[in-house]
Amino acid sequence: MNAKQLFVNDREQLIYLLSEAAEIEHGLMCSYLYACWSLKQSCDEELNREQLAAIDGWRDSMQTVAMEEMLHLALVSNLLMSIGSPPHFFRPNFPVAPGYHPASVVARLVPFTRATADHFVYLERPEGKDLPAADGFEPPFAYQRRHGRPKLTPTAEEYDTVSELYRGIEDGFRRLTEGLGEKRVFIGNPSAQVGRELLPFDGLIPVTDLESALAAVAMIIEQGEGGREDGEDSHYVRFVAIRDEYDALLRQDPAFNPSRPVVADPVMFPPIDARPANHVAAGPAGGVLDIANAAYGLMLRLLSSGFSMAHETAAFRRTEIESAISVMSVVKALGICLTTLEAGTGDKRTAGMNFHLPRSTLTLPQPHASMAMLAERAKEVAAALRAVQISGLEALRLAEQLDAVAVRLQNSRVGSH
Numbered sequence: 001m002n003a004k005q006l007f008v009n010d011r012e013q014l015i016y017l018l019s020e021a022a023e024i025e026h027g028l029m030c031s032y033l034y035a036c037w038s039l040k041q042s043c044d045e046e047l048n049r050e051q052l053a054a055i056d057g058w059r060d061s062m063q064t065v066a067m068e069e070m071l072h073l074a075l076v077s078n079l080l081m082s083i084g085s086p087p088h089f090f091r092p093n094f095p096v097a098p099g100y101h102p103a104s105v106v107a108r109l110v111p112f113t114r115a116t117a118d119h120f121v122y123l124e125r126p127e128g129k130d131l132p133a134a135d136g137f138e139p140p141f142a143y144q145r146r147h148g149r150p151k152l153t154p155t156a157e158e159y160d161t162v163s164e165l166y167r168g169i170e171d172g173f174r175r176l177t178e179g180l181g182e183k184r185v186f187i188g189n190p191s192a193q194v195g196r197e198l199l200p201f202d203g204l205i206p207v208t209d210l211e212s213a214l215a216a217v218a219m220i221i222e223q224g225e226g227g228r229e230d231g232e233d234s235h236y237v238r239f240v241a242i243r244d245e246y247d248a249l250l251r252q253d254p255a256f257n258p259s260r261p262v263v264a265d266p267v268m269f270p271p272i273d274a275r276p277a278n279h280v281a282a283g284p285a286g287g288v289l290d291i292a293n294a295a296y297g298l299m300l301r302l303l304s305s306g307f308s309m310a311h312e313t314a315a316f317r318r319t320e321i322e323s324a325i326s327v328m329s330v331v332k333a334l335g336i337c338l339t340t341l342e343a344g345t346g347d348k349r350t351a352g353m354n355f356h357l358p359r360s361t362l363t364l365p366q367p368h369a370s371m372a373m374l375a376e377r378a379k380e381v382a383a384a385l386r387a388v389q390i391s392g393l394e395a396l397r398l399a400e401q402l403d404a405v406a407v408r409l410q411n412s413r414v415g416s417h
Helices: 011-037 049-082 114-123 162-180 210-223 235-252 283-307 314-338 367-386 395-415
Strands: none
Touching (some): 011 049, 011 114, 011 162, 011 314, 049 210, 049 235, 114 235, 162 210, 283 314, 283 367, 367 395
8 A cells, every 4th residue: 555645835734634633533532432332331231251351351442542532632732723723623423424534534433343343443554554444334435535736725635544644744744844944833822732731641742843743743643543553552453452352252152242232323313315314313312312412512612612722821721621521421421321222213223422513613712701601501411411310320420510510610710700
């Protein structure tokens, strides 16, 4: 497989590529979480102890990968802010339309099956590793996104692996620095950068110059997005290990199935063109999905505002980012709960979280108004949770967690006057 050359001639094209990288990190994180939450959790789900122990290990590994995708998203935000752009937490809703990403980058929401394991290995394959697309994850048709580049208008580029995208970004930073000089490239306010004092992720570094920009890109590539084949903790190595263990368990028991009967690619709203879709709307699952997506939207607003420079003090930003992490655990609990509820498709399959994003801009640029709006939203989601009565879901505890977020946001707002 020959690596494709990406061309970055100006700042706008670099921002375009970084924004696409952010959306891919975000989308893959959702894909991994969906598969992770679909995994069975007890021997009562037709598992023996050996199988359950393996699945528990997979769950831990996949959750680690998903959190590292969040780290990558944070690093890409720092890269964007270093050259004067805002952070980018938007992404297309699932299912992602063909052509939005390259044909080799297919992000879907599916339960964890043997084919899913193959697909995750394919997505995280190292540079130069020629692998076929997994069954069921092929693009609906072959296409190339690049048909000649305009000189000024930023546009999509073509690449086979995610690491090729990052190599293009790396080359773009070098090119711009050579052409404009380091000071003219890295014009972002250094105080906009998010470091471990705001988000305690190992590997999260501020980006203020070419050296730190290249270090951030190297961290992402090495950790897994098409990283080294011999990297002990790379995403590729993790998924290969899971796939190999999956095969060993299948040899012992051909009927082995690690996941609940979760639907693939669920949607919250029925398609207007009446094409077939796993529409989750009726019964308890519809109500929980509504709350889960609202909580997810709140979490992203908190992250986006916390990463932006809308607030002049680190205390404001820390409050929002810490609140986002708290809401993240609520989303996880609701996402797992959905896999126990019938989706309403008439075939006993269960539902799943579809990570639906609102159309409105995520960042709230007015500090005091944003704290009020975010607190208000936390209270609304908490009130909806209090009305939920589903066995196994600690709805009251989750509601209290959201109420605590609302109080924290309100106190931060009042304390600033």
